[in-house]
Amino acid sequence: MAFSEYWVNSADAMLPGERVVTAADLVALYEEKHLVHGRGLLKLTNQRLLWIGPQVFSMNLDKILSTSFDAGTWTKSEKIIVAVSSELTFRLSFRGGGCKDFLQRLEAALCAKEWLYGVARKGHGIGIGGIQKKIQTRAEQTDLYISAAFEDLSNLMASAKDMVELSQKLMVKSKDKGLTDDETVQFRSQLLSIGLTEFGSQVGYSGDNQLQQEIICVLLPVCESSSGMISLTEAYCRINRARGLRLLSPEDMLAALERIKHPIKLTTFTSGLRVVQLSSLDESAWKDKIVSLIEEAGSLSAEELATCLKTSAVLALERLLQVEGCNRACRDESVNGLVFYPNRFLEGKTA
Structure with missing residues (x-):
């Protein structure tokens, strides 16, 4: 049994800094559903559960992971279920009543966690003066953290400025006649000083195939969920975010x-x-789909089509222009914007 690992033999006496919160009589102790000790007095202190019967056992509150209430039945008493691990619980059976009140006070004691304060508090730090002292100490620590953070930020901004100037100079020179070894080493040292280990295509990639596979892994799911295509700008942002x-x-x-x-x-x-875009994208099928959407709605703007296709308005407009280029849609430009209608002229009908 694991009872002795959590409940230890103790004395009916308070520890330094300990106080009784509440108590209940006629309480039985169970390990899971097995009775360990019959009726006794159960005390709740700000640090422990103390069971007093033929023997005295105590369990520190910091061993308790969670508590719950068991309402019991007309033949069984109400119980508090105390979980000390994912696989072990103890049950406190209140045969004399008072279970709900005891549970409420137990949960409050667990939230307060007074055992973390230590047992050697001799009154210093208590009262208005103690509270003010703690607030002042925390404020001073916060000021130190903020000052250090802004100092680091200033250093980073200064390094970034140097990096921008150096990278621009190296980019121009690399296009003309290439970089010297000393300049490459200088650029790498600048990168390392702000925590970066790679830059550009000069030193960062192990091969074109690896980069292409990385791009495919990032963009393929995005294209599949965005009507088969995304803009080049969105692709660039997605890749660098990843x-x-x-x-x-x-x-x-x-x-x-x-x-x-x-x-x-x-x-x-x-x-x-x-x-x-997806290589497997069927342009003809897409044009048929867009024409069908225009006919169903009567007319469509780029914004409306973008909502239907879950894509950007720019790509939706390009789709509509493609359909118009095939003479399958007509445009209407007005103060309300650009709207596309089905091309009834090809059908020999009037609008």
């Missing part, structure tokens, strides 16, 4: 996307807008 501090430059991302053909690919609309 990479954390290992930021990817726009040039490197664009170069990698141009080499990826499956399962996603880079596509350019006639307007010049570039998107990342």
Whole structure:
């Protein structure tokens, strides 16, 4: 039995700093559903549960993980279930009543956690003066933390400014005639000083294939949940959010996307807008779907189509322009904006 691991033989005497909160008579102790000790007096102090019968046992409140109430039946007494681990509970059976009041006071004592204050409090720190002293001490500690944080932030901003200037200089030089070893070492040391370990495509990637796989892993689920395509801007933000501090430059991302053909690919609309889309996307089926949506609604704006497709208004407008380019929709421009209607002219009908 695990009873002795939690309930220890004790004396009916208070510890230093301990006080009685409440008590109940005729309380039996159970380990799970097995009776361990019959009727006795159960005391609740601010530090322990104290059971007094033929023997005296006590359990520290800090061993209790949770408590619950068992209403019992007309043949069984009300009980408090005390959980000390995920696999072990003790039951306190109140055969003389008072279970709910005892449980309420027990839960209050567990929330107060007075045993954390220690047993050696001799009155100092008590009262208005003690409270004011604690508040003052905490305020001083907070000021120190804030000062240190702003000092670190100032240092980081200064380092970031130097980094920007150095990176711009190195970018221009790398395009002209490449970097020297000394300049590369200088840039790496600047990165390490602010906690970064990689930069750009010069030192960060173990290979193009690895970068392409990383891009596919990030963008494929996004495209699948966004009507098959996302804008290049959103793709760039998604990738760098996933990479954390290992930021990817726009040039490197664009170069990698141009080499990826499956399962996603880079596509350019006639307007010049570039998107990342699923390679398996059936353009003809998509145009049929958009025409169907226009006919069902009577008319659609880019914002309305974006809501239907769960995509951006920019991509929705490009979709509508594609359908218009196939003569399957007509536009109406007014002060209310641009709206697209089904093309009834091809059907030989009047609107």
